[in-house]
Amino acid sequence: MNKDQLVIFDTTLRDGEQSPGASMTKDEKVRIAKMLEKMHVDVIEAGFAIASEGDFAAVRAVATAVKDATVCSLSRALEADIRRAAEAIQPANSGRIHTFIATSPIHMQHKLNMRPEQVIEQAVKAVKLARNLCADVEFSCEDAGRSEMDFLCRIVEAAIAAGARTINIPDTVGYAIPELYAEQIRQLIERVPNSDQAIFSVHCHNDLGLAVANSLAAVQAGARQVECTINGLGERAGNASLEEIVMAVRTRPDVFSVTTGIDPVHLVPTSRLVSTITGFAVQPNKAIVGKNAFAHESGIHQDGVLKHRETYEIMKAEDVGWHTNAIVLGKHSGRNAFRSRLQDLGVEFATEQELNHAFMLFKQLADKKHDIYDEDLQALVSDSRAHE
Ligand code: KIV
Ligand code: ZN
Numbered sequence: 001m002n003k004d005q006l007v008i009f010d011t012t013l014r015d016g017e018q019s020p021g022a023s024m025t026k027d028e029k030v031r032i033a034k035m036l037e038k039m040h041v042d043v044i045e046a047g048f049a050i051a052s053e054g055d056f057a058a059v060r061a062v063a064t065a066v067k068d069a070t071v072c073s074l075s076r077a078l079e080a081d082i083r084r085a086a087e088a089i090q091p092a093n094s095g096r097i098h099t100f101i102a103t104s105p106i107h108m109q110h111k112l113n114m115r116p117e118q119v120i121e122q123a124v125k126a127v128k129l130a131r132n133l134c135a136d137v138e139f140s141c142e143d144a145g146r147s148e149m150d151f152l153c154r155i156v157e158a159a160i161a162a163g164a165r166t167i168n169i170p171d172t173v174g175y176a177i178p179e180l181y182a183e184q185i186r187q188l189i190e191r192v193p194n195s196d197q198a199i200f201s202v203h204c205h206n207d208l209g210l211a212v213a214n215s216l217a218a219v220q221a222g223a224r225q226v227e228c229t230i231n232g233l234g235e236r237a238g239n240a241s242l243e244e245i246v247m248a249v250r251t252r253p254d255v256f257s258v259t260t261g262i263d264p265v266h267l268v269p270t271s272r273l274v275s276t277i278t279g280f281a282v283q284p285n286k287a288i289v290g291k292n293a294f295a296h297e298s299g300i301h302q303d304g305v306l307k308h309r310e311t312y313e314i315m316k317a318e319d320v321g322w323h324t325n326a327i328v329l330g331k332h333s334g335r336n337a338f339r340s341r342l343q344d345l346g347v348e349f350a351t352e353q354e355l356n357h358a359f360m361l362f363k364q365l366a367d368k369k370h371d372i373y374d375e376d377l378q379a380l381v382s383d384s385r386a387h388e
Pocket of ligand 1: 100143
């Protein structure tokens with residue numbers, strides 16, 4: 001494993017689907033998986049094979065359709081789950097079993113009703129069985145964000161010794177804070193004696209709006225796999241957003257000493273596909289894939305961008321799959337942007353006076369009308385010329 005490579009593990013089809021109302025059919029999952037493959041996602045978590053017949057069939061269909069990415073199924077640390085996961089991913093060129101058990105005091109006591117020693121025992125048994133069925137096994141400590149450090153170190157060491165090659169430290173309930181979460185990852189890597197035999201992974205939920213920040217802080221502390229979803233879809237407030245993680249790492253190489261294999265030009269089309277299939281609209285101001293992410297309305301910004309794009313743009317819209325950045329004409333727009341848009345429409349002003357008059361009419365219209373279309377501009381210029 002190259003220490004500079006950040007593995008992108010997409011769980012849109014599993015944790016994303018756990019978002020209430022976001023369930024997908026088998027064929028829809030295959031369509032999304034093919035887009036993820038085209039984008040060069042490293043691992044696609046296709047579902048939770050034991051959850052239902054439909055989920056089993058979907059994992060199997062994705063494992064059959066996808067050739068270049070690893071296809072993974074989730075399973076609890078239970079024999080029946082692990083066997084079902086192994087069966088579902090069997091057609092994959094490269095398959096992974098992802099098994100998990102909760103490690104926080106609150107989950108062990110109230111949900112599992114198990115003692116910590118029993119949890120370690122069950123985790124080891126599960127990882128060993130999974131390793132007998134599949135060479136690539138990931139182990140997750142559910143609710144790691146609220147687990148005790150000494151216990152985490154013990155269970156992680158035992159899971160690696162049992163054969164897990166990826167260790168995931170999920171912030172299941174979105175409770176983590178970047179600095180503290182990074183410290184948790186740093187300490188685990190330092191204190192677990194066999195930590196060099198596994199890739200440390202993070203999986204952050206967005207309950208406090210910190211999923212991306214927490215994931216990125218963990219990468220700086222040594223995590224080399226990030227679990228994320230398209231559009232940040234996921235249980236409750238969602239998971240860390242894939243597009244934000246990928247573009248943060250790419251845009252700030254001065255901060256992150258890692259690269260991903262993702263081809264970002266597929267980010268916007270994939271976001272659209274997931275939104276269309278699930279019926280979950282993408283908020284206009286969503287980073288990277290929202291419709292306003294590269295749109296400029298204020299006159300000062302428009303003028304700056306027309307002079308040099310980098311005045312107000314840290315990424316290129318075309319690089320993430322937009323056709324171009326957008327200069328949106330509205331009441332905050334300046335004369336320069338107005339003239340430039342009309343030039344694009346083939347309209348040249350013979351004199352400054354002609355431009356000023358048309359610009360005045362435009363400002364009057366922008367105060368009354370929310371969206372100004374090219375047809376409005378053309379009509380306005382004709383009016384302006386007729387009255388001169
Ligand atoms: O949030 C979580 O803890 C999970 C695990 C099952 C990985 O989704
Ligand atoms: Zn999750």
